[in-house]
Amino acid sequence: LLPTSSGLPPGWEERQDEKGRSYYIDHNSRTTTWIKPVVQMATETGQSSAAHSVSIGRQLQATSSDSSQQASQQQPEMEQGFLPKGWEVRHAPNGRPFFIDHNTKTTTWEDPRLKISAHPRRKTSLDPVDLGPLPPGWEERSHTDGRIFFINHNTKKTQWEDPRLQNVAITGPAVPYSRDYKRKYEFFRKKLKKQSDIPNRFEMKIHRTTILEDSYRRIIAVKRADFLKARLWIEFDGEKGLDYGGVAREWFFLLSKEMFNPYYGLFEYSATDNYTLQINPNSGLCNEDHLSYFKFIGRVAGMAVYHGKLLDAFFIRPFYKMMLQKPITLHDMESVDSEYYNSLRWILENDPTELDLRFIVDEELFGQTHQHELKSGGSEIVVTNKNKRDYIHLVIQWRFVSRVQKQMAAFKEGFFELVPQDLIKIFDENELELLMCGLGDVDVADWKLHTKYKNGYNINHQVIQWFWKAVLMMDSEKRIRLLQFVTGTSRVPMNGFAELYGSNGPQLFTVEQWGTPEKLPRAHTCFNRLDLPPYDSFEDLWDKLLLAIENTQGFDGVD
Template identity: 70%
Template sequence: MKIHRTTILEDSYRRIIAVKRADFLKARLWIEFDGEKGLDYGGVAREWFFLLSKEMFNPYYGLFEYSATDNYTLQINPNSGLCNEDHLSYFKFIGRVAGMAVYHGKLLDAFFIRPFYKMMLQKPITLHDMESVDSEYYNSLRWILENDPAELDLRFIVDEELFGQGFFELIPQDLIKIFDENELEVRTEVLFPTGSNGPQLFTVEQWGTPEKLPRAHTCFNRLDLPPYDSFEDLWDKLLLAIENTQGFDGVD
């Protein structure tokens, strides 16, 4: 897939949602960023998953929202249809991307509420699960259970959910049922952070001149360091490279 960085969400959505057979998404990935020279031997795809996940799960688009507990744990926005009339199609796209990330061993930059993982495992949601999502709402429900709510004139509505069908196109449900929700959350957070086969050794080689920034070869785990005059210069150049540069130039 050839993707523009500035329109990574729209480009990726059009390409992935157009795939008729989900099995095709298990094929060898080859990602190209428009205008960049990087050859995808793993590093470009990792960059694509990372950047795409930051867009997919951005609450600005209205598909997800932060839980009431904190400002980094995500949950599905119940009003997503008001923000995006194609929200169901986008959720199918996101489910496919999540399945691709697990299948191809890549990292997604997102943290979900614990019941989210239980729903992926098709485990029943209990009242206790609500405590980690919205403690105030949880306390209200507990009060209703323990007291007579007749004077509150409450009404109850039951919704039918079709959760997880985009994801299960690529990852069979029986393969993740060996995990509980806690293990599933950890698996999606920390597995594959350094390479497609897990943590790997890497080499450091001298390269370039002191005014150059360090560069990384993600496809064969090598870090090129220029001969800096001091540790302080090394520290400053590393921070500059990490925090202010992006993209691929040549084999990566």
């Protein structure tokens, strides 16, 4: 039976991190969350006990249909106006507001009043109603062939694209293009070397359900790490698919989800409201082979960088600085633990003598508080105005370095077997994060600018206009899922879509006309290509595109 803590749903367990904060483990799905789960009670509508569910992660419980009605009647009126019917706003323990949709029994951090509908209504007035009024000076007209075009009376020009879809508020953040980074990256790629005496490819056969264990056994068993520089040839058990790079990208993506999952105790979230990752200083208590796993994770990270792939994770800034052997400063703590940072900042700017602080820190372990001396005899040394800088330095070293020294050394050992340490030192910590993990947001304007069209499609084709309209009407999660569906990764390279890579080097995102309107879109992740049928209406394209990205897994039939 799965372990269960008292008062929690079956399969759930409550634990505490080293700071004494409670978090919850769902052994059913092997995930963790800061939010205490609540067992969902049956409603008066006669739901069976089999329909009971547990709220997981950010999804909180909707208690009954009555509460849904009550929420819709008692919606708070804020600056943006009333919430949609069935929605309710609440606040997390850290004060951050979140929104409950009692209609679907889901929660989100995004205010629904600020979002463009992700589920357009089926009606002839869909376009203008959902996108709002045209900008001043614009007019909509119909061409002789029935296509809609737009006149800009301000500039006396016409265009096929709806100007409302050029609104920067819905296209996502701009790409932080960096010529300096681009120059460094090109130098870095040229310097990476593959030995001539290694095999043509490195093969792995993996089960999706045991991807972490299978990958660990295969990669850690390799005696000569140079073999991992060979072309990756990955096959998921029971699926047919030729790996021209797309399956490898999916493997990195899925493996990242498992390797960095706090459930396994190797990494943990840095704060309750921040999903950046840090090494768990108590990882050895969770896994006696933890150092071997950290070396494996380092090898995987090195493989990702070497092969031009991305990891689906973001680490705290000190993690990258330790990789670069750069000193960690007080400023680095601000983004990780603002409360601790403010305390140390106050000590730095004031005389702390009267506080009677000692050169010790409290450490939580399994709910018990232990005192750790920052230096020999630290419990007897008072923090004064003269020695406070030494105290702050030792606290920072303890917080980020000394407690995870062995784990970090094992990670770097694995990473530097594939990527020379001297070579990554050309990057700073921000650039190293982008090299390893890419961008987490999607700039649709940049995406559109660097897209190719084939087999009859072009930027002015009606279906392509509908496609980009659909992309802009998606929320950020669906945009990411579309990107992953076509490219195999949810991340965008540092300098945007212009630097997307396919199986044979640089390969722009491509949309090709294919099939008939009754078919679903299909993807060729190896070539960053979306095969998009010539649909007869926007609604049809929208429905089939969402169906494809939400229900497709694997590479069956990809050539």
